[in-house]
Amino acid sequence: MANIAVAKFGGTSVATHQAMSRCAAIIKAKSTRTLVVVSAPAGVTNHLVSLSQPGLDLQEQSETIQAIRTIVFNIIDDLSQRDAAEQIGDQVENILADLTVRAASQSLQFDAQNADSILACGEQMSSLVFAQVLNELDVPAQSFDVRRVMKTNSLYSKAVVDIEQVAQLTQSILAPLLDNQVVVTQGFIGQDGLGNTTTLGRGGSDYSAAILAEALVAENLEIWTDVEGIFTTDPRITAQAKSIPEISFGEAAEMATFGAKILHPATLIPAMRKNIPVFVGSSKAPEKGGTRIQQSVESSPTYRSIALRREQSLVTVRSPEMLHASGFLAKVFSILAKHELSVDLITTSEISVAMTFDNPTSNAQALITHEVVKELEQLCEVSVEHGLSLVAVIGNGLHAAKALGSSIFEKINDFNIRLICHGASANNICFLVPESDANSVVSQLHNTLFD
Structure with a gap:
């Protein structure tokens, strides 16, 4: 072929x-x-x-x-x-x-x-x-x-x-x-x-x-x-967004997963399996080039981009039975699996678990249905919050980067952060903010990390 x-x-x-x-x-x-x-x-x-x-x-x-x-x-x-x-x-x-x-x-x-x-x-x-x-x-x-x-x-x-x-x-x-x-x-x-x-x-x-x-x-x-390739963030949010000439499969996969609309989250998986280079460019201006996504790239900066995924739902389940007990999370996830629901981010405390779900209104059917909540409520207290956005800082070696918290969160301490997820991946740190604050958070972060 x-x-x-x-x-x-x-x-x-x-x-x-x-x-x-x-x-x-x-x-x-x-x-x-x-x-x-x-x-x-x-x-x-x-x-x-x-x-x-x-x-x-x-x-x-x-x-x-x-x-x-x-x-x-x-x-x-x-x-x-x-x-x-x-x-x-x-x-x-x-x-x-x-x-x-x-x-x-x-x-x-x-x-x-x-x-x-x-x-x-x-x-x-x-x-x-x-x-x-x-x-x-x-x-x-x-x-x-x-x-x-x-x-x-x-x-x-x-x-x-x-x-x-x-x-x-x-x-x-x-x-x-x-x-x-x-x-x-x-x-x-x-x-x-x-x-x-x-x-x-x-x-x-x-x-x-x-x-x-x-x-x-x-x-x-x-x-x-x-758009002319992949940018450090959505150019519609800040005019300071910069084009990225090349990016690794791993970085691009993180960007796609956490909201960069230029790529579907699953797009890169087949390309990675067969090591097929992916080019992203503008059909309006093909002469301006674009971004090449491939297995190996020349540079791996600490901060590569900021992705934003809107229309997120935060589901928090809470039960004193979680304390020093085994099997509780298995029961929760068995209900989610039954309804074919995929958790994006998760954080836990002694008696509660917070999980995020991509719940776009463009889907023909809402994911977090009354039936799902009703089944979860048989195990625990359940709260569901909508109107949130997920901000993901994408880069390399973030799990070992020094002063990561001050670099990212000091500049946005006037905003309410609903959830932070870090440590599971070397390529991202993610958090939720109210939808109304999302553009401002991304713009301020971009100015801090890239300008």
């Missing part, structure tokens, strides 16, 4: 015909066989999330579907080959017709499987259109339904990929198609053993691209977005 590249384009990169044309020019300039993975056009997924929730009336459904139609057909209307444009328009209308039926059903009662079918529509439409944009630049291309190879379990909204099956199917079905053309496929979506559409969760398009790169044993994986 030598001489293959996988290029993934995010929602802003495929938001308009002009944006898609820029991405197509990037692909045209390549000498490698290329698999393209696309997200839904910017704005479409938010509308689909609304349709995946119960409670919308018929007018709201109709207005939301019309908004999606407008975004997609604004791109189709700018295609120059009218016969092909009409064919794509018909295919998009079929997808929207199915979406209308599913949304009507979803408005009455939440159904997780139906929600995933709704959320998958954006990528399906995007891949159809982008393939034609490539064709109009004289780059032979075809759209490919990724569900033919991306096999998962039936854990809807956060499906787990069957890596071995994906590799086998990709090599037998998808790889041969790359010999004579660019193949455009969908990120974020898969298919379970029952033939139902699944989704891989927030940011799953990056992960899809990485899984396919691994299956193809690609020479490199490119993540094209709207």
Whole structure:
């Protein structure tokens, strides 16, 4: 499978015909066989999330579907080959017709499987259109339904990929198609053993691209977005953020895990397994370069970046039975495992345990449900706090860094810190702050550590 590249384009990169044309020019300039993975056009997924929730009336459904139609057909209307444009328009209308039926059903009662079918529509439409944009630049291309190879379990909204099956199917079905053309496929979506559409969760398009790169044993994986690589922090928070030319897999994995939206947390795992370099750049300005992520880098500074992950929930369980007792935590975690919940950070005292959960509102279903709390309350007192953000300082050797506390916390001692987690990793120190303080905390920390 030598001489293959996988290029993934995010929602802003495929938001308009002009944006898609820029991405197509990037692909045209390549000498490698290329698999393209696309997200839904910017704005479409938010509308689909609304349709995946119960409670919308018929007018709201109709207005939301019309908004999606407008975004997609604004791109189709700018295609120059009218016969092909009409064919794509018909295919998009079929997808929207199915979406209308599913949304009507979803408005009455939440159904997780139906929600995933709704959320998958954006990528399906995007891949159809982008393939034609490539064709109009004289780059032979075809759209490919990724569900033919991306096999998962039936854990809807956060499906787990069957890596071995994906590799086998990709090599037998998808790889041969790359010999004579660019193949455009969908990120974020898969298919379970029952033939139902699944989704891989927030940011799953990056992960899809990485899984396919691994299956193809690609020479490199490119993540094209709207920023020029990875920065020391989110440039929207502080103008002082600096670009990072290169970064190790370990550092990048920490950044992705703790909120750097430029990468999905699981994206790097497949790349690390096959040692596939990852490039992150801007589809708007590809000439400006970006960030290369690889196994070995020339420099390993103490402080590399500051990541921020919003929409965090803090769950605290408290019981005097914890004191000098064994097995209590096992009971708590058995309940969390039953509900497929993953703890991000954890701190303990004699009679209480505090745990953080990533609980984004963009998910079709909230993670910390009434049922989870009710089961925990059979063991202990439970409190749940929302409206928090996780700040992670990423670097190297932080577990042994001197004056770490004064370097980080002295500059933000006017803010309330809800939880601190340090020592388990040499690459990060994490803490929670109220969402309203998050930007100020990150900005002040960045000024201290990088300026």
